[in-house]
Amino acid sequence: TRTNLMWEVKRNPQRDKENPGSADETFTWYSGNANINGGAIGEWNSQQAKCVGYIEGQPASYCNADAFAQRVNTKKLCGYSDWRLPTRAELESLIDYGRSAPAINTAFFPFVRSELYWTQSPYVEDTKSAWAINFRLGASMWQVRNNPQRVILVRTQKEH
Secondary structure: OOOOEEEOOOEOOOOOOOOOOEOOOOEEOEOOOHHHHOOOOEOOOOOOOOOOOOOOOOHHHOOEHHHHHHHHHHHOHHHOOOOEOOOHHHHHOOEOOOOOOOOEOOOOOOOOOOOEEEEEEEOOOOOOEEEEEEOOOOEEEEEEOOOOEEOOOEEEOOOO
16 A cells, blocks of 8 residues: 555466466566667567467467566456556565565465566666566566566556
8 A cells, every 4th residue: 555556466376278367477578668668679479388378370469578468457457457567666665575485475475486577677788688576585687588587467556
């Protein structure tokens, strides 16, 4: 309530063809939004199948962070269609420095892995990279955008 952010909570790692959001899914970093991508769109991931519903030749099904957010918004998770990748600062706000492996409150995020999760923030020194949060260590680090990583979506709640 302090941040006005609502977070996606991953489901049990069982894959479900009808509902994206399994804790096991991984995605490359991609954004067609010029206000976010820093001049480089990233990797579509049109050749790999590491997420629910991947269909070769159908870009809406590709295993990239942008396509995943679009699928979640089409399904209207919790009744909302404005889910997005968090900024680096937003995702860093979930780090629990009193924990490790995973460095996150597992009461609220029970299926978060001790792995890397993409942010929407590009790494400005290398257009082929973007920032990710390592929930094993509780640290942010840049990663090459075509490396498949996990994703937690967020939305900004409107003030009442």
